[in-house]
Amino acid sequence: MPTRAPKVLVNEVSVTFESHGRSVVALDRISLQAHAGEFLCIVGPSGSGKSTLLRVLAGLLPQSAGDVRIEADRPGTPLTAMVFQEHALLPWRTVRDNVTFGLENRGVGRAEREARAREMLAMVGLTRFAQHYPHQLSGGMKQRVGIARALANDPEVLLMDEPLAALDAQTRTIMQEELLRIWATLGKTVVYVTHSLEEALLLGDRIVLLTARPGRVSQVYSVDLGRPRGLEVRGSPAYGVLLEKIWSQLREEVVRAMAEDRGGEPA
Amino acid sequence: MSLAVPAVLLVLWEICSRHAIVSPRYFPPPTTVGWVLVDGFAAGDLGTQSLVTLTRLGFAFATAAVPGVLLGLLMGMARPVRDAVEPYIAFIFPVPKITLLPFLTIILGVGEPAFVLTGATSAFFQIVISTLGGVQTMDPRLLEVGRNYGARGARLFWKVILPAALPAIFTGLRLGLGLALVALVAVEFIAAKSGLGHLVYRHWQMLSTPEMYAAFAIVGALGLLLTRGLRAVQARVLTWQEEIGRL
Ligand SMILES: Nc1ncnc2c1ncn2[C@@H]1O[C@H](COP(=O)(O)OP(=O)(O)OP(=O)(O)O)[C@@H](O)[C@H]1O
Ligand SMILES: [Mg+2]
Numbered sequence: 042m043p044t045r046a047p048k049v050l051v052n053e054v055s056v057t058f059e060s061h062g063r064s065v066v067a068l069d070r071i072s073l074q075a076h077a078g079e080f081l082c083i084v085g086p087s088g089s090g091k092s093t094l095l096r097v098l099a100g101l102l103p104q105s106a107g108d109v110r111i112e113a114d115r116p117g118t119p120l121t122a123m124v125f126q127e128h129a130l131l132p133w134r135t136v137r138d139n140v141t142f143g144l145e146n147r148g149v150g151r152a153e154r155e156a157r158a159r160e161m162l163a164m165v166g167l168t169r170f171a172q173h174y175p176h177q178l179s180g181g182m183k184q185r186v187g188i189a190r191a192l193a194n195d196p197e198v199l200l201m202d203e204p205l206a207a208l209d210a211q212t213r214t215i216m217q218e219e220l221l222r223i224w225a226t227l228g229k230t231v232v233y234v235t236h237s238l239e240e241a242l243l244l245g246d247r248i249v250l251l252t253a254r255p256g257r258v259s260q261v262y263s264v265d266l267g268r269p270r271g272l273e274v275r276g277s278p279a280y281g282v283l284l285e286k287i288w289s290q291l292r293e294e295v296v297r298a299m300a301e302d303r304g305g306e307p308a
Numbered sequence: 309m310s311l312a313v314p315a316v317l318l319v320l321w322e323i324c325s326r327h328a329i330v331s332p333r334y335f336p337p338p339t340t341v342g343w344v345l346v347d348g349f350a351a352g353d354l355g356t357q358s359l360v361t362l363t364r365l366g367f368a369f370a371t372a373a374v375p376g377v378l379l380g381l382l383m384g385m386a387r388p389v390r391d392a393v394e395p396y397i398a399f400i401f402p403v404p405k406i407t408l409l410p411f412l413t414i415i416l417g418v419g420e421p422a423f424v425l426t427g428a429t430s431a432f433f434q435i436v437i438s439t440l441g442g443v444q445t446m447d448p449r450l451l452e453v454g455r456n457y458g459a460r461g462a463r464l465f466w467k468v469i470l471p472a473a474l475p476a477i478f479t480g481l482r483l484g485l486g487l488a489l490v491a492l493v494a495v496e497f498i499a500a501k502s503g504l505g506h507l508v509y510r511h512w513q514m515l516s517t518p519e520m521y522a523a524f525a526i527v528g529a530l531g532l533l534l535t536r537g538l539r540a541v542q543a544r545v546l547t548w549q550e551e552i553g554r555l
Contacts, residue, residue, distance in 0.1 A: 101452050123456045129449040133471040133548040146458035146467070176550040194457060 047112065048230045049075040049098065049198055054107035056093050067093040069255035070107065075198070075230055077112075082241035083234045084291065085251030085259075086298035091234040092126070094256070095200045098232060099123050113197050119143065122196035124204045128183040130175040136162070136186050137171040143194035161189040164223060181212040188220070192227065201233045205240065214272065217243055225269060238287055242280060243270060250290060253298035262287055336518045344518045345525065354507075358526055361492060361503040364420070365534075368427030368488045376432045376484065377477055380439025385469065390440070397436060405430035405487075406494040413499070423495045430491035431484030438483065442476025443469060475549060478542040482535055489531050504530075 056068040067090040075081040083091050096102040097109055099121045111120045122143060130139050138145075140161055141154040149157075162168050165185040175183055184204055191199055205213045217240060224231060224244075235241050241248045241264075248262045262283065266274050274280050318338045324330045325337040348354030383390040405426055412422040446469065454460075454468035496505025504523050511520035543549075 096452070099452075099456050101455060119458060121456065123452070125449055125453065127449075129447070129453050131450060131453065131468070131471070132550075133474075133546070142453075142459075142467075143457035146463060174548045176548070190457070 046077045047074045048077040048079070049073075049081075049232060050108075050110040050112075051094075051098070052108050052110075054094075054097060054104045054109060056090065056097060056102065057105045066255035068097070068104075069257050071251075071256060071258055072107075073249055073258060073261070075232055077114075077230055078228050079246045080224060080231045080233060080244055082245035082248045083232065083251065084236070084238060084241050084248060084287075085256065086253045086291070086295040087236075088254045088298060088302070089251040089294070090254065090256030091251060092202055094251075095123065095202050095232065095234060098198070099200055111198055115197065119147070119194055119196045121198050121200050122191035122194040124184075124187045124191045124199070124201040126202045126204070127207050128175075128180075128187040130183055130186055130190075132175050134174075135171065136167060136173050136175070136178070139175070139186055140189045140193045142190060157193050158189075161193040164192065164226075165189045165219065181208050181216065184208060184216065185219075188223075192223070192229075197230065199229045199231045201231060203234055203236060206236060213240075218272065220244060221270065238284055238291065239275070242266065242284060242287075243272070243274060248287060250287060250294070253294045253301060259294060260287075260290055333515070334517060336521065340518045341521045341525065344522045348519070348522055354522065354526065357502060357504055357507050357523075358530070361489075361496065361505070361527075362530065364424050364427060364492050364496075364503065365485070365489055365530075367424045368492060369431055369485055371424065371428040372431035372435055372484060372488065373481060376435030376480070377439050380436040380477070380480070381443060381470070381473065383436070383440045384443025384473070385465070397433060400429075401433045401437060405433075405491045406498070409495055409499060418499060423492065423500055426495050427488040427492040431488040434484040434487050435477075435480040438480025439473060439477050442473035442480075445476070446472040474546060475542075478538070478546070482538045482542075485534055485538060486531055489527070489534070493527055 051071055051073045053070045053072055054068055055066065055070055058065045058067055071090075071094065073081075083094065085091055093102065097104050098111070101123075113120060131142065134142065137155070137158045140158040141149075144154045144157060158171065159168070162171055165188055167182060167185055167189065170178065170182065175186070178186065184207070188201075188204060191201075205216050208216060221244060233241075233244060235244075238248075245264050248264060250259045250262070251257065252259045264283065266277065266279055266283070321330075321335065322337045322339060325332045325335050345354065379393070383393055408429055409422065409426050412425050416422040416425070450468055450472055451464070454464045459467050492503070493505035493508075496503035497509045498505075500506050504527050507523035508520055508527075511517070511523065
């Protein structure tokens with residue numbers, strides 16, 4: 042069970058983009074928290090501001106209003122490490138040097154960097170590919186390197202933006218199980234964005250559902266499906282009930298988002 | 309095979325020329341040109357003249373490459389610099405640089421500095437534009453990766469921006485080298501008293517067509533070899549690139 046100490050605090054955060062003279066409200070007074078060690082999933086229709094929220098948490102984008110706090114209990118470690126959608130590996134670095142990128146920037150010595158890379162690559166099952174370049178890897182392998190890179194940086198909070206969305210169904214299932222295993226081993230706080238409710242139910246302690254643009258918190262669901270959790274959870278009645286409940290709410294939001302994108306009325 | 313087409317054309321040319329189907333005076337048989345090349349390198353001054361052109365090209369390229377890459381990077385990273393400089397680049401880039409020669413000779417006099425500088429400007433603008441393009445079209449997510457993983461300032465430049473722009477920089481250098489050669493041969497044709505361009509001009513004036521074609525052939529071969537060479541360097545330096553297309 043996650044301890045109750047809050048780790049990520051998002052308070053009334055809004056983000057407004059100005060583009061071509063029009064302003065788009067991507068996030069509208071979002072408030073949420075993640076506890077230390079919690080696996081928090083964010084779901085919502087396309088354009089609801091999920092990536093925007095992660096980028097604010099990562100300090101890559103300033104919020105227009107509100108505040109964000111990440112409690113640091115280990116001085117010297119980075120606050121966040123992001124696993125980007127579609128991996129975003131540096132193509133001129135080998136797998137190993139991608140994994141050590143953050144450590145290198147923090148001035149960690151070579152021996153320690155390489156030891157850490159070995160450890161993380163073993164964890165994601167890529168030991169043999171340390172000297173490969175990203176273009177020599179499959180999509181699933183690149184994604185695992187992205188995860189190893191984030192883990193190696195040992196952040197206070199791990200941010201993951203649809204890390205498995207680009208994978209085929211089989212690889213995704215295997216990666217979900219690996220993520221569960223890794224998370225159970227390391228006990229990290231994770232904020233995890235996904236399009237897939239099934240994935241959120243398999244991985245998350247809680248699920249935050251965002252509304253269609255502008256993104257607001259629609260509902261927060263506790264996933265009381267026990268731990269350790271495996272694929273077999275999908276067969277349990279509680280899973281079905283929860284899935285149905287969240288889906289009916291999400292469906293409303295998605296229909297609303299699509300209608301808005303068409304510029305018409307909801308169907 | 310890529311050599312089959314030119315080989316067939318050369319043979320056809322040879323036959324047509326030997327049987328006077330085309331005027332051998334204007335289109336001498338390729339074998340004749342071949343012998344002129346052999347003699348010219350062995351006894352004549354083809355080697356020397358090639359070296360003259362190559363030396364000018366070397367100076368022109370060296371003059372253009374470093375400032376070109378630096379300006380391109382600076383423009384790519386600093387919006388104010390880009391806004392200030394871009395109009396001039398856009399204005400001068402499409403002008404054939406040979407037309408700068410009169411202007412440069414007024415300032416520098418007729419001589420090597422004016423010749424070399426004409427070639428250098430030709431390469432310079434191409435290198436600036438390619439480098440700038442390399443910075444501007446880099447995947448913005450890689451910048452976010454850099455920042456999220458603690459690379460800031462100079463570190464972000466050395467570890468992310470420069471490597472990302474490197475393929476485009478190489479392309480710019482390669483195109484620039486070719487353009488410098490074009491400009492220099494034109495300069496030699498018009499103003500210089502030496503070099504391969506001058507050979508073409510002189511033999512054209514004297515209607516000694518085999519010698520003229522021989523000089524042509526060397527210019528072409530130089531261009532091919534140099535571009536191939538730079539491509540090989542690129543393949544060496546950028547081993548991580550997915551594929552470096554063939555010329
Ligand atoms: N740099 C930007 N400039 C202008 N508008 C932006 C920018 N980034 C995002 N937006 C807008 O903000 C809104 C939220 O975008 P965001 O990428 O956060 O959505 P998302 O929930 O991650 O969507 P998806 O599920 O499709 O990835 C969208 O309407 C998008 O058009
Ligand atoms: Mg997104």
